[in-house]
Amino acid sequence: MARINDNYLKLQAGYLFPEIGRRVSEFTTANPDAKVIRLGIGDVTKPLVPAVLEAFHQGVDEMADAATFHGYGPEQGYDWLAQIIIDKAYKPRGVELKTTEVFISDGSKCDSSNILDIFDLGNKVAIGDPVYPVYNDTNVMVGRSGNADDKGYYEGLVYMPCTEENGFNPEFPAEKVDIIYLCCPNNPTGTVATKEQLKAWVDYALTNDAIIFFDAAYEAFITEADIPHSIYEIDGAKECAIEFRSFSKTAGFTGVRCGLTVIPEELLGTTEKGEKYSFNKLWNRRQTTKFNGVSYPVQKAAAAVYSDEGWAQVKEIIDFYMENARIIREGLTAAGIACFGGVNAPYIWLKTPGGMSSWDFFDKLLNECFVVGTPGSGFGPSGEGYFRLSAFGERENVETAVQRIKDKWGK
Numbered sequence: 001m002a003r004i005n006d007n008y009l010k011l012q013a014g015y016l017f018p019e020i021g022r023r024v025s026e027f028t029t030a031n032p033d034a035k036v037i038r039l040g041i042g043d044v045t046k047p048l049v050p051a052v053l054e055a056f057h058q059g060v061d062e063m064a065d066a067a068t069f070h071g072y073g074p075e076q077g078y079d080w081l082a083q084i085i086i087d088k089a090y091k092p093r094g095v096e097l098k099t100t101e102v103f104i105s106d107g108s109k110c111d112s113s114n115i116l117d118i119f120d121l122g123n124k125v126a127i128g129d130p131v132y133p134v135y136n137d138t139n140v141m142v143g144r145s146g147n148a149d150d151k152g153y154y155e156g157l158v159y160m161p162c163t164e165e166n167g168f169n170p171e172f173p174a175e176k177v178d179i180i181y182l183c184c185p186n187n188p189t190g191t192v193a194t195k196e197q198l199k200a201w202v203d204y205a206l207t208n209d210a211i212i213f214f215d216a217a218y219e220a221f222i223t224e225a226d227i228p229h230s231i232y233e234i235d236g237a238k239e240c241a242i243e244f245r246s247f248s249k250t251a252g253f254t255g256v257r258c259g260l261t262v263i264p265e266e267l268l269g270t271t272e273k274g275e276k277y278s279f280n281k282l283w284n285r286r287q288t289t290k291f292n293g294v295s296y297p298v299q300k301a302a303a304a305v306y307s308d309e310g311w312a313q314v315k316e317i318i319d320f321y322m323e324n325a326r327i328i329r330e331g332l333t334a335a336g337i338a339c340f341g342g343v344n345a346p347y348i349w350l351k352t353p354g355g356m357s358s359w360d361f362f363d364k365l366l367n368e369c370f371v372v373g374t375p376g377s378g379f380g381p382s383g384e385g386y387f388r389l390s391a392f393g394e395r396e397n398v399e400t401a402v403q404r405i406k407d408k409w410g411k
Contacts, residue, residue, distance in 0.1 A: 007143045012152065016133050016378035017041050020362075027366055037401040039328075039389045040372040042187070042347065044252045046320070048301070049313035052251060055304035059297030070296040075288045077104020077260070081299045085260060088306035089245075095232040101264050101280060103287060104294050104302075108217050108246040108259040113138040114290070115213065115242065115261070118282040119269075123178035126158040128170045130188055130376055130383030132215070135181045152381045161382045162189060168340060168349070169193055172204055180205065182231075183215040185222060188379045188388040189349040190325075190341015192227045198234050205240035211267070211279075212241040217259075220250040220318055222344045238264035242279070249346065249392075251305045251314050258294055258302045321346045324398045325391035331402035332389075335410040346391040349376070353409050361387055369404040 020040050028036055048056065062068035076082075082102040090097055105111050113134060121144055127135050139145060139157060146155030153159050158177050160170035168189040173180070182201060184193045193201075205212050214231040222229055231241045243262040247253035263280045271277050294302075304310040329342035338351040352361040358375035365371050365387075374390075376383030391398070 005141070005143075007141050007145075010140050010145065010147050010154070011137060012148050016374070019378075020372065020374065023362070024366065024372055034370045036366070036370045036372060037393070037397045037404075038372045039391075039393055039398070039401055040374045042249065042390045042392060043254050044249060044321075044392050045394060046252055046317045048252050048256070049310060049317065051307055051310035051313055052301045052304045055307075055310075056256075056297055056301035059300035062300075063297065073293045073296055073299070075291050075293045076100075076284065077102070077294060078296075078299055081303050082260075084303050084306050088311070090230065090232070093229055093233055095230055097232070097262060098265070100284075101262055103261045103263065103283060104299060105259050105261060105287075105291070106257040106294055107248060108215065108244040108261070109134055111259060111261045112213065112215060112244050114286070115283070116142050116144075117286050117290075118279060119179065119211075124156075124158060124176065125179045125181070126160055126170075126173045126177040127181050128162050128183065128186075129153075129159045129381060130162060130379030130386070131181065132183055132187045133379060135183075135213075136380070159380070162186070162191075163382055164340075164351075167191065169197060176208060177210055179211050179213060181213045181215070183217075184228075185218040185345035186341075187215075187218065187345070188347055188374065188376065188383065190343070190345035190347035190388075191349070192222065192224075192344045195226065195228050195234065198228055198231060198237075202231070202234045202237050202240060206236055210240065211269070212237075214241050214243045216243055217246040218249060218345050219245065220314075221322060221346055223322060224344055227344055232262070232264075238266045240267070242267065247302055247305060250318070251302075252317065253298075253302070256298055256301065258298050320395075321391045324393060324395065327395075327398055328389055328391060328402055331406060335406040337405075337409060342391065348389045348391070350387050350389065352376075352385055352387050355385065358384055358387055365405070369401070369408055371401045371404060 079099045082099040086097045125139055145157050148154045158173050162168040162170050168191040219229040231237045231243050246259040263283050265280050267279045268276045269279055325342040325346055328348045329339045332339050340349040342348040358377040362375045374388040376386030
């Protein structure tokens with residue numbers, strides 16, 4: 001009989017968001033008349049903007065004509081899309097990249113998981129806490145960890161607590177590590193790192209021969225002018241960092257699927273014999289073997305995001321979501337609930353009232369306010385006592401949810 005991958009059995013529970021779905025389903029089945037407002041899973045609610053939709057249709061139409069039909073495309077993505085991204089998203093911030101350093105994919109969630117393929121299991125990994133669960137779980141799945149302790153930390157992984165005391169920005173690991181996950185703007189806390197803080201991380205990585213996995217999936221939501229949008233805005237980052245980006249939240253591509261990973265040619269690792277080797281070449285080999293590329297119509301749609309018309313339309317929706325974030329943040333603050341984030345990210349990280357546990361607050365919010373959020377403990381042990389609300393929603397629903405919470409906990 002075939003042997004399973006026992007590492008999956010180390011995972012403590014079902015993935016966070018399916019568990020939320022299960023509880024919400026049970027509640028709605030038992031209470032069919034309840035108007036439940038979902039501010040939990042970070043899924044967008046606005047449709048694709050007109051410029052993007054038009055380009056999408058054009059791409060599909062081209063597939064219907066023998067003269068313009070596209071079969072297999074380059075696994076790395078089309079050069080024209082990579083160049084548009086470089087010209088529109090990186091060059092204005094002083095970052096120079098080559099198209100061979102930009103890999104188009106079906107999403108940053110996949111890339112931040114699959115990137116582990118090109119790193120030896122012997123690498124020591126440092127992860128923030130709380131953090132996007134995919135970072136932790138995929139390292140467990142590939143066999144980099146032992147079992148979890150009573151607190152929820154897995155043996156073999158290094159955790160960097162992100163607390164109110166340190167501004168929800170992780171401190172340097174106390175032990176030598178080889179890979180460091182940084183997410184900025186952060187999911188779930190909604191907080192960001194300044195240029196000085198990122199410079200300190202780059203210097204640390206260069207000094208300690210470590211690689212930074214920089215998840216910039218929410219960079220388009222940054223509103224403060226002095227906050228970096230890319231790790232490569234920091235001198236030296238090309239020698240120590242891999243960056244992940246996504247069209248999912250930026251342009252509503254959660255159901256369309258498109259993202260990108262940047263691996264500079266300067267980024268090197270060592271072989272078993274101690275020889276230097278390019279991570280860019282390894283990732284290229286991995287993608288050409290395991291990935292067939294993003295569909296042509298989707299890449300056409302992604303390119304339209306960065307057209308003048310497309311970006312104006314996309315930015316309008318981003319501003320809409322960030323206004324939702326302001327309404328949530330200011331409304332809950334007025335009710336006496338401590339809130340963080342929501343300024344440079346579409347997430348509000350709040351402290352649960354009265355010291356309630358995260359899941360107790362989830363159940364109370366669902367059962368008494370008919371509002372769905374995300375328990376902080378689902379993002380790691382240091383998230384206990386906190387809760388995440390998403391700004392992705394319709395304005396009326398957001399305002400209603402805030403009012404329900406204020407009516408329940410307002411002072």
